[in-house]
Amino acid sequence: MLWRKALIYRKSIIIVCAITYISLLRESVVTLPPINSIDKYIHILMYLIFSWMLLWETRATKWFQSGNSSNGWQTWKRYIIILGFPAIYGGFIEILQDKYFPPRTGDWQDWLADCIGVLIAGITWIIGQKWYARRMDK
Numbered sequence: 001m002l003w004r005k006a007l008i009y010r011k012s013i014i015i016v017c018a019i020t021y022i023s024l025l026r027e028s029v030v031t032l033p034p035i036n037s038i039d040k041y042i043h044i045l046m047y048l049i050f051s052w053m054l055l056w057e058t059r060a061t062k063w064f065q066s067g068n069s070s071n072g073w074q075t076w077k078r079y080i081i082i083l084g085f086p087a088i089y090g091g092f093i094e095i096l097q098d099k100y101f102p103p104r105t106g107d108w109q110d111w112l113a114d115c116i117g118v119l120i121a122g123i124t125w126i127i128g129q130k131w132y133a134r135r136m137d138k
Helices: 002-008 010-024 038-058 072-100 108-137
Strands: none
Touching: 002 010, 010 038, 010 072, 038 072, 038 108, 072 108
């Protein structure tokens, strides 16, 4: 049963592994161009992609579809649960960096950038779903 869930979420699992690997390396994988706050934009992009993939892979599950009823609160709870995971995971990675992986340091601004990426993914996903539903009704 667990392996079936792993198959459903295989792309999200790969993304989590990549984020974890990149975040916990002792040295940076790439040299970043000298653009102000480029690190924060990369955090936003990583967690935006991660959140989109998690939403995409969850959309077809029975658990998520059972929330697409007339009860809007059930659907919102599902979005909060799905998008809460990447946000919490981003904070967890920052704590790990600070406590256990010197010379890496945890940065609350990095975690805030992670949360912004998750928020953008959630908003664009919901807008996209509403647009798609209206388009299909025509």
